[in-house]
Amino acid sequence: MRIFANVKISEAIQCFADYVTHERRLAAGTTKYYVGEVQAFSQYLLTLHITDTDDITPREVSSWQMSQLDSGHHPGTVAKQLSALRAWFKYLMKYQGMERDVMASINPPKRPVRLPVFFKQREVESIYSDIFPDTFDGQTERLTLRMLYETGMRRSELASLPLSAIDLTSLTIKVRGKRNKERIIPIENELAQSIARYITLREEVLAQQKPDTTPDVSSPLLITSKGKPVTDNKIYQIVERYMRPRSTADRTSPHVFRHTFATHMLNDGANIDAIKELLGHSDLSSTEIYTHLSREHLKESYKHAHPRAYKK
Numbered sequence: 001m002r003i004f005a006n007v008k009i010s011e012a013i014q015c016f017a018d019y020v021t022h023e024r025r026l027a028a029g030t031t032k033y034y035v036g037e038v039q040a041f042s043q044y045l046l047t048l049h050i051t052d053t054d055d056i057t058p059r060e061v062s063s064w065q066m067s068q069l070d071s072g073h074h075p076g077t078v079a080k081q082l083s084a085l086r087a088w089f090k091y092l093m094k095y096q097g098m099e100r101d102v103m104a105s106i107n108p109p110k111r112p113v114r115l116p117v118f119f120k121q122r123e124v125e126s127i128y129s130d131i132f133p134d135t136f137d138g139q140t141e142r143l144t145l146r147m148l149y150e151t152g153m154r155r156s157e158l159a160s161l162p163l164s165a166i167d168l169t170s171l172t173i174k175v176r177g178k179r180n181k182e183r184i185i186p187i188e189n190e191l192a193q194s195i196a197r198y199i200t201l202r203e204e205v206l207a208q209q210k211p212d213t214t215p216d217v218s219s220p221l222l223i224t225s226k227g228k229p230v231t232d233n234k235i236y237q238i239v240e241r242y243m244r245p246r247s248t249a250d251r252t253s254p255h256v257f258r259h260t261f262a263t264h265m266l267n268d269g270a271n272i273d274a275i276k277e278l279l280g281h282s283d284l285s286s287t288e289i290y291t292h293l294s295r296e297h298l299k300e301s302y303k304h305a306h307p308r309a310y311k312k
Helices: 010-021 028-047 059-072 075-095 121-128 135-153 155-159 189-210 232-245 254-267 272-279 290-303
Strands: 173-178 182-186
Touching: 010 028, 010 075, 028 075, 028 155, 059 075, 075 182, 121 135, 121 173, 121 254, 135 155, 135 189, 135 232, 135 254, 155 232, 155 254, 232 254, 254 272, 254 290, 272 290
Parallel strands: none
Antiparallel strands: 173 182
């Protein structure tokens, strides 16, 4: 039934609750959330002496949004609350005769940019020192950390990286990333030499485990001293064990090495499009987060180095 007279907000909320429950048949949790947020908004409207739906304008929604943010609500939370109000106002327009789209000019608040965590240069330099056991597993751990830092690969990509993907002549590695997308990552000569030495040791280990077996170039590069492939979880443990005591970063995970790869390259002048290709991002917006990080790096450098900068 379509009603064209002024509708009391309390009545409109009850009708909305029936609508999302019985007609749209939303999940119980979603229904409870939508109705609860609309009721909370109606309480705000009461403080403005607004009791009829026709008296609600975009101004009230905007002021409510600002009050939520000023009260300390996270922008993501406010965005979800707005989605509940949007569903309510759509209902009012379709079934309760509301003529204006109150939410047409309302945009959700921008979420704060969460800058990636990365290792400092001096912290990364530690993986090039003599901190690894003089064993095959120690060499595996050394190469694991170097590969993460010098290629920017995801840990799943590194764990599954086959011997056939490594071309030590052209100094390139072919990586198969998300959605089966391939990309080519160049490597420098020193890393190539480390990989070559590791492959020699790897063949010796496998020869002890399985004598007279022809090397399988489709098998993963990284293995344990027992000849088993290094897993995603093992790579995570390696990073934790070596970087936790050597870094001040909030997190120490393989993905932090990926952030470090991109951040250090950008700070040293690499082109953002080149970094996008090396990381295997499909969208430049995923890579542009590192430009924010670079700007923060410049600000910190200025604050600590310029004689006229503010210093505590």
